[in-house]
Amino acid sequence: MLPWGQMSYWAAMVITNLFGGVPVIGDQLVIWIRGDFNVADATLTRFFMLHVFLLPIVIMGIIGLHFYTLRIPHVNNQESEDIDFDAEAEKYLSGNTRESKVIPFWPVFISKDLAVLGIFLIFYFYLVFFHYNFAMDPVNFDPADPMVTPAHIYPEWYFLWSYEVLRGFFFDVGPVKAFDIGLIAFAFANVIFLVLPWLDRDPKILPAHKRPKFFIWFWILMVDLIILTVYGKLPPTGINAWVGFVVAMLFIILFLALPFITKADAKKRGDA
């Protein structure tokens, strides 16, 4: 929102408006989030604080959690092989580095990081120097103007998939308004990844290539997310609206089916 261009302004308008759909407290909630009756100066300052203060605090906490999981329960691997990390570390320290399944962070791990980073930075700075406008939305170079709505409003690319889940439900079903259905689906899409570990009902922790049904589920989800992302930017008219509806439905069905799919995999393996 900080560039205060047309797209950031109107995307903020649309997204904050969504909270108006929350039952009972909706309208007050929107005003509370914006700090004003409209997207205005107060909204800008509080979103600034959200991004430079509150979210960094959250990220620090998550980094702490990351270090904890790395050192205490340790990491998984592609074969889901159980490794005795202390024994492997002993092996490494006694000089048997070739047999050991662990490596020290410095200098072995970081050397690979830097090597790959070196290659990536060449590509990255090529874009910075010679394709400066790459992935910047041109519309956002028009100053924010509450009197002029852009022809197409869409969020940043990484939000497009959930935005399309929201837009996918474009018709009323009986007494339920399309807006409300979309909003419920949108809320579902945004929290469902957080409960993923509990949707997986396989008692064993295994990589996807050892779980045939989950493997297929995963790739369908990838394709679905890409289609959602692409159609999240297109104007939702004609056939686009129906494509959006189908992939949004598919997204929800995939997650509703996940507990059964993982269970079936386990059963077939004889683990359940």
Place this chain on the structure above:
Amino acid sequence: MRELKILAVVVALTLVTYWGVEPYAHSQMHPHVEPADFDFKDVDGLNGKTGDAANGKVLVTANCTACHSIEAEGFPKVMDDASSAAAYGVVPPDLSTAGKLYNADYLAAFIKDPIKASKVEHKFQDGRAHPMPGYGWMQEQEIADMVAYLQSIAPDEISNKQAFTDACQRCHGIKYADMLNGTMASFTPDENIKKYMGKIPPDLSQYIRSRGESYLTTFINNPQKHLEGTAMPRVGLTEESQDQVIRYMEEVGDSSKEKREELGPKFLIYLVIFAIFAWLWKAKQWRDMH
């Protein structure tokens, strides 16, 4: 090997997504338009006549200088900008560079019928008159003479900034070019231009970014192509002057471009050297690992 396979999948999926949200989405949201026509084939222009500049001078002096200044030839502005905007709706352009800026056929067609040549018929209906009367009543030859005169007094070279100032700044400001003194605001005061155009024409400081070069190229050449019914007239710039205008918009809106492109190769060479050493170091570290 496995890592490379995973990388290949990630790159492929990323490219598909990129193609979808950038080139494909843009092609859907901005329908294709015909390329710019710098010959202005549709206008009723010179029709092959060549003019006599000496006779043109007499005609221009008698017919044009009551409203238009020609500073280069010693015809000063008749009034200051605010007064002429109040009188005509918009500040009339100085004609010193008109012969250089505008396509000769377009210029002839514009003198004959300004509304038709600039494609703003929709704006001047119900008795609304264009501030410039048409000179269609003149002989074709006389029109050609005036065009020849305007061409004869125009300088051979003008700066990009001058092209912008003479062709655009009557209506459009480009404030980033001079934030300190505000000299690059539009010549016509906001209240007048709003009345004349229906809204205040946008400031063009960032248009090289928000619209991009290819859009501007077709848009300036014929605004109706992208925005049907827009109040902006087709101004009839030659390919060369239109390019100068766009270059100027780039100088203002993307002022670091030159510096960026000058620094780029050096930076990339440094990174290549960095990457080589990083890989060598990595290879050394991993020689004895599993």
